[in-house]
Amino acid sequence: MATVNPGDTAWLLSASSMVLFMSIPGLALFYGGLVRSRNVLSTMYHVLSAFAIAVIAWVILGFSIAFGSNIAGFIGNPFQFLGLLPSEIPKIWPGTSVPTLIYVGFQGMFAAIATAIIASAIAERGKAEAWMLFSLLWVLLVYSVIAHWVWGGGWLSSLHALDFAGGMVVHISSGFSALVLSFIIGRRKFIKTVEAIPHNIPLILIGTGILWFGWLGFNAGSAVAANLDAANAWLVTTVAAASGALAWAFMTKRETGRPSTVAYASGAVAGLVAITPAAGYVDVIGSIIIGAIAGILSYCMVNFRIRKGWDETLDAWAVHGMSGVWGSIATGLFADPAVAKAAGLFFGNPYQLVPQIVGTIASIVYAMVMTYIIAKFVDAVVGWRVPEEVEKVGLDLPELGEEAYNM
Amino acid sequence: MATVNPGDTAWLLSASSMVLFMSIPGLALFYGGLVRSRNVLSTMYHVLSAFAIAVIAWVILGFSIAFGSNIAGFIGNPFQFLGLLPSEIPKIWPGTSVPTLIYVGFQGMFAAIATAIIASAIAERGKAEAWMLFSLLWVLLVYSVIAHWVWGGGWLSSLHALDFAGGMVVHISSGFSALVLSFIIGRRKFIKTVEAIPHNIPLILIGTGILWFGWLGFNAGSAVAANLDAANAWLVTTVAAASGALAWAFMTKRETGRPSTVAYASGAVAGLVAITPAAGYVDVIGSIIIGAIAGILSYCMVNFRIRKGWDETLDAWAVHGMSGVWGSIATGLFADPAVAKAAGLFFGNPYQLVPQIVGTIASIVYAMVMTYIIAKFVDAVVGWRVPEEVEKVGLDLPELGEEAYNM
Amino acid sequence: MATVNPGDTAWLLSASSMVLFMSIPGLALFYGGLVRSRNVLSTMYHVLSAFAIAVIAWVILGFSIAFGSNIAGFIGNPFQFLGLLPSEIPKIWPGTSVPTLIYVGFQGMFAAIATAIIASAIAERGKAEAWMLFSLLWVLLVYSVIAHWVWGGGWLSSLHALDFAGGMVVHISSGFSALVLSFIIGRRKFIKTVEAIPHNIPLILIGTGILWFGWLGFNAGSAVAANLDAANAWLVTTVAAASGALAWAFMTKRETGRPSTVAYASGAVAGLVAITPAAGYVDVIGSIIIGAIAGILSYCMVNFRIRKGWDETLDAWAVHGMSGVWGSIATGLFADPAVAKAAGLFFGNPYQLVPQIVGTIASIVYAMVMTYIIAKFVDAVVGWRVPEEVEKVGLDLPELGEEAYNM
C-alpha cells in the first residue's frame, strides 16, 4: 500500500499555505490598491467573501465534481466525496504520495483564487450579495467542471492537453468570465476613463509581492511532490515573472518615456499567468521568452480594452485571460522534452498544439457561456448594481458601513 | 537511534517560520490597524517587544519550564535545558523525528504570540516599560507552566485533555489574562466608546491574511510531522476560518443591514482560534460547525463586553479567550475517531468532555490569578499607565518619539 | 547515483520562496517606508528592477560565474551552465540531494537581494536607468565572483573561511558597495540632515516582518537540507534578531529617553545580518551575544555616518556592511564545535580568525574597488543623478509618472 511521503507532504502543506496567502490578502490588496479609496474595502471584500464561499463549497461539493469518478468525460461524480467524510475518502490521494486532505486543500486554494479573480469585473459598482451568490455558482458550475476536464480525468486530459498548474483551469476560465461579467454589469458611471485609478500603489506592490511568493507554491506545488519537476517549475516561474515585469515596464517606457511600478507589477503577474500552464514542461530560456511575450501581450490587451471602453476594471481578462491563452499555446510551442516527457513545436512536435488550442477554446467557450447564464440569473434574482448614489459616494460606506482610512 | 526525518523537519522549519510571521508583523498589523493613528506605533511596539522578550526568555529558561522533566505534574525542571547548551540537549526531540532545536523554535513561536496577544488590554494607554516587564514574567510564569501541564507531560496530559495546537495553552490563557489586565490598567480616558476605532482597515486585513497564513503552520505544524494529521489540521483550519468569517459577517449584516470587512476579519480569527485545539481530531463537517459557532459566539461576546463598558480594547478575551473555550469544549464534542484515535460526545464518547472542561477551567483560573498577581506587581514597580496628557495626544510621539505617517 | 531527497527539496523550495519574498516586497517596503512620500515608488522600483535584472542575469550567466568549474580560484567557468540548458546541467546538484534547478533558484535569490540592498545609496536622487545598468554589472562582476570565492570552490573556500549564509558574500559586499556608490552619486540636495525621513513607519514594519520571516529561509535554507544544521540556523537566527532588536531599542532609549519602532526594526535587521555567516556554527548563547553586539555596533555606525554627513541614505553600509563584518569575525570567535565541526577562538581555536579576517578584508576591498569602477562607468555612460528640479519635487512623478497615494 502507498504510504505518505513526508517530504512531498511537507512541500504540499507549505505550497497550499502559500496559495491561500495569494488570495488572503494578496489579491485583495492588489485589487484594493487599484481602486479609489472609497471603494477599497468593498473591492477587498469581494475577494475575501469569494474565497470563503469557494472554500466551503469546495470541501462540500466542488472537489467531488472535479475529482469524483469520471462521468462521460464531463464531470466527476458529485456525491462521491460529499462533505469529505473520513470514512469515504482514501487516506492517500491515488497517484500521489500525499494525504488526500492536503490534496483537497491545495486544489481548493486554486478554486478559491480563480473565483476571486473575477471580482475585477465588478469593482466600484457590484453588490456584495449578488457577487457572493455568483461566486457560489461559478465555483461549482464552471471551475469544478473545467478542473475535471483537465485534471480530474475528463475529456481534455484524454486529449493530453498540457496544463501544468492551471492556465486553462484557473486563468483562462476566470479571465474570460470576468469579461462576460463586465458586460452584463455594465460600465461604472461617473468615471472619465475605464482605467482604474489606483489610490495606494504601495498596497498594490505588497499584493504583487505576495502573489509572486504564493505563485511559487501554486506552480511548483502542482508537481504534487518535492521533485525535479517542482524545482523546474519553481525556477521558470521566477524567471518568467521577472521577464514579464521588465517587458511591461519597457513597453510603458517606450510609450510614455517612463517605466512605472504598476507596469512592473502588472507585467510580473502576466508573466506568472503565462508560465502557469507551462511550468513543468519548459526550460529557462523558454520561460524568459514566454514571460516577456506575456508582458507585451497583456500590455497591448489592456490598452485595447481601454480604447474600446470596456470596463473590465482591474484587467482580469487582459492579464489572466489573455496571458493564460498565450501560456497555454506557448506550452505547445516551448515544451522541452529534456525537462519532462512532453515536446512542443519548437522541439519537433507540432501535434501538441492541437490539444492546447482545443483546450483553450473549450475553456473560453464554456466559461463565457456559463458565466453569461449564471450572471443573468443573479441579475434577475438579486440585481448586480448598487444604486447610483452609492456608486457616486463610493461603495465602502453604504455597502459595508466602513471607511478604510480614518487618520 | 532515531534519525532526523527530512520531510518532517522541512515542514517544521516552514511552519515555525510561518508562526513567527503571525506575530511579526501579522498580529502587530492587526492590532495596529484597529487603533487610532496616533497610537498605531505604540500598539505595534507592544507586540514587537513582547515577541523579542519572549523569544529570549524562552530559549534561556521557558523551554525548560515547559518541557524539562516533570516535577509533580506542575512544572518542568527549569535547569534542564538552561540556555540550550548543545551538549545538554538531545539532538532529536524524543518522540519526534525532528531536531530538538526546531522543536524549541516552533514551541517558542507559540509562547511569543501568546504573550503578544495580551497587548490587546493595554492599547492606547499602557506604558511600554511596564508591558515589557509583564511580558517577561508572564511567558515564564504563566505560559510555560500551562504548556507544561498540557504538552510537557504535566497533569492535564495525564488526564488526556486534548489540545492539538493550543486552545488552552495559547488562546484561553492569553485571552483571559487580557481580561484581567484590562481591569487592572483601567479604561482609556477621553473615549466615547470602548470600541476600537480602526484608523486603517487595509492594515487590519493585511494582518488578518498573515495570521491566517501563519495559522496553517501553527495548527498543521502541531502534528510535528508532515503526515495525515497535519493534512487534516491544515484543511479543517482553512475551513473553520472561512466559516467563522462568513458567520460573523452574517451576524453583522443581520444587525446593521451590512456585513463588514472588520467583521469578516474578526470572524476568521475566531474560527481559527476555535479550531486550534480541535484541528487534529475533527473532520471537515465538524470544522464548519465549530468555525461558524465561534464566529457567532465571539461576535456576541464583543457586543457584551462593549455593553458592559469593559475596555479590553482589541478583544483578545472575546475572540481568543471565548473562542478558545468553545474550541476546547468542541473538541470533546466533535472529535471523530476516523480522524485520529480520539472520540468526542457526538461520536459516542461523553467522557472526553471531562478533561476538556477541567483543562479549560484550570487554564482560565491559573491564567487569571497569576496575571492578577504579575500585573499588580508591575503596577507597583513601574506603573501601568502613561500620563493623562500622553493618552490625550496619543502614545506614539511621547512613548516612541515617532509618528507613523508623515506624508 | 544520487537521488533527490524530497524532504530536503521541500525545504529548499520553501526557503527559496521565502528569500524571494524578502526582496519582493520585503526590502522594497522597508526602504520605501524610510523615504519621503514623493520618493517611495522610485525607491521601491530600485529594489524591484534590480531584483528582476539580477534574476535574469543569474540564470543566464551569473550562476556559471559563481558555480562553474573553478578557474584559478577566482571565477567559475562562465560558459559551463550558460542559460541552464537542461542537457548541460546535472539533474541533482553535486554534494547535495536537491535538484540543481532549485539550488540555482535559491542562490539566485541571494544574488538578487544582495544587489537590491545597494539601492540604499541612491535613494531620493538616483536615476532608474543608471541603477538598472549598475545592477546588471554588479551582480555579474562583483556578487557572482565573491560567491565563487566563498561557495563555488574559490580561494576563500580553500582557506576554510566560514560563511554559512552570506555574511561576506551578501552583506559585506553589498554594504560596502553602497558606501562607495553613495560617494560617487553624492549627497541629496535640499535636505537638512542625511538621516532618512520615514514617511510611513507601518510600511517599514511590514517590510521588517517579511525580512525576518524570509531570513529564516535564507539562513536555515543555507544548510541545503532539512537537517540538524538547518534547525540550529533557524533558532539562532530568530534569537539573534530578537537580541539585536532589543539592543538597538535600548541604545535609543539610553540616548533619547525612548525606544522606537524604527530602532527595533533596524536592530532586528542588524542581528539578522550578523548571525548570517555564523548561523550554522554558533549556539544559542553565542547568538544572543552576536545579535546584541550587532545592534549596538550598527546603531553607533549609523550615528557615525550621520555625524560625518555621509549620505548613504538607508544605511546599507552601517547595518549590512558593518554587522556583516562583525558577524564574519564573530563566527571565528563563537563557532562551537558541539554545533558543527568548526571551532572559534572562544572554543580554543584562534586560527579560525585568520580566514575570517582575510575573507572580510578581501570582500571589502574587491567590492569597493569594483563598485568604484562600475559606478564610474555608469556615470560616464548614463549619469547617476536626476535633474535638480526632479530631486526637489520628488522622483516618483518625473521618473515613473506615478504618485503613491491618491486619497
Add this chain to the structure above:
Amino acid sequence: MDKLVIAFIRPEKLDDVKGELEKIGIYPMTVIEVKGRGSQKGITLSYRGIPVTIDLIPKIQLEIVVPEEKVQEVIDAITRGAYTGNPGDGRIIVLPVEMNIKIRDHYKKLSS
C-alpha cells in the same frame, strides 16, 4: 451679507458640534483636517527625562458660510459642541464674505 465662520476644534468633538449645528438648522459645512497649536505653545512632555514637545496637534478646521444674522447662533452652537473646559478647546473667527455663489444657479445664469 454672508459671513465665513471658521472654527478650530478638537477632532473628537466634531460629531457634537455637528449635532449642535443641526439643532439650529445649519447643515452645510466644510471640514478640513489640520494641525495646530494654541497660545499654550504646544505640550512639553518630559516624564522620562528627555522632553519631547508635541507642538502641532491634529485639529479640525470647520468652515461655514452663513448669513450675517445667523452668525451669533452658529458661534454659540459650535461653542456648546466643542467645549470640554481644557486647554485646546479651540477658537472661532468670522470673516466677511463679499460674494456667495451657488455653482448650479450661476451656471444657469451663464448659459442663459
Add this chain to the structure above:
Amino acid sequence: MDKLVIAFIRPEKLDDVKGELEKIGIYPMTVIEVKGRGSQKGITLSYRGIPVTIDLIPKIQLEIVVPEEKVQEVIDAITRGAYTGNPGDGRIIVLPVEMNIKIRDHYKKLSS
C-alpha cells in the same frame, strides 16, 4: 484690491476647472482636500433596511487670489468647469484680501 476666491468643488472636476482657468490665463492656485456637505444635509442611503447617512463627502477646496477685476471671470470659469447639474456641484465665495505679498519680493525689500 485683490480678492480670495474660494470654491468648493467635486474632486473629479478639478481637472476641468483647472482647464477652464488656464483658458483665461489663471494659473496660480492652492488646492485642499476637504470633506463637506451642502444644503442637502448629506445623503441618506437606505436600500438595505437600515439607513446609513453619508454626510461628509470628499470635496476639493480651491483657493485663488486674484485682482478684483478678474474675479467675475474666475467665477465664471470655475462654474463652467465644475458644473454637472446635480446636487453637490458646489459653491464659490469671495473674500476681501488686504495685503498680498510675494515672499521673494518681500525678502529683498527686508534685506535691502
Add this chain to the structure above:
Amino acid sequence: MDKLVIAFIRPEKLDDVKGELEKIGIYPMTVIEVKGRGSQKGITLSYRGIPVTIDLIPKIQLEIVVPEEKVQEVIDAITRGAYTGNPGDGRIIVLPVEMNIKIRDHYKKLSS
C-alpha cells in the same frame, strides 16, 4: 481688529518659519497640507523626451490670527523663515477678521 495671515510656504521650511515666529513671540497657528502652484504654471520636466508637468506641488498653508499691529512683524518673520531665493518660495495674504472668539471664554459667557 484682528487679521488672518495666510502663508503658502514650502513644507521643508515649516520649521524655520516656526522658529522665526517664536523669536517674535508668536506661537498659535494652524497648519494645513495643501497642493499648489504659483505663477510659474507648474514645472514641466522633459528630460526624457516625453514631458511630464508637475503642476500641483505639496505646500503648507499656514494660518495665523494676530492683532492688526502684529501683522507686519509676522509677515517679516514668515518671510525670513520661508525664503530660499528660488521660484516657489510662496506668498502671504492678509484677510480681515471680524470676530475672534476663544471657545472656553465664550462658553463661560454662554453658561453664565
